[in-house]
Amino acid sequence: MPYLAWSDDLDTRIPELDAQHRVMVQHINQLQAAAASGEPEPLLQAMDGLIECLREHFIFEEKVLKMIDFSGFEEHRQTHDAILEKLREYRTRMETASVAEAEELIDTLGPWVVDHIRHDDLDFGPTVREWLRDAAPPDDPFKQLVGDT
């Protein structure tokens, strides 16, 4: 049983974003497994992997939001920045954390990431899908990148 399981209520129904979100959840599961092993080096590597995955995902998602001229863009971008800042702070704390402390940090950061998908990313799903359906030309390269819905 993974630490965090994917559930259908996390689907934005935008293929590329959903694929990236699933990888994010896998990273959190790897992070939890690394913490449970009690080895500091894999834990910090897993944390670096999660941070890098989120950083790249946020860049991609912000491009999508800009493309559709999403009204909540600025607020959404600020939330991304705040999540990354918190994760970097947690990464520093993990350098000296016990197994129990590291697991506690993960129990806090896991829900941030999942709640961001569930509550914030799902907000723009309909607008992006509408754009892909009605506004994007069939050969639009971005449409191909995001995935046809």
Ligand SMILES: [Fe+2]
């Ligand atoms: Fe996202």
Ligand SMILES: [Fe+2]
């Ligand atoms: Fe987001």
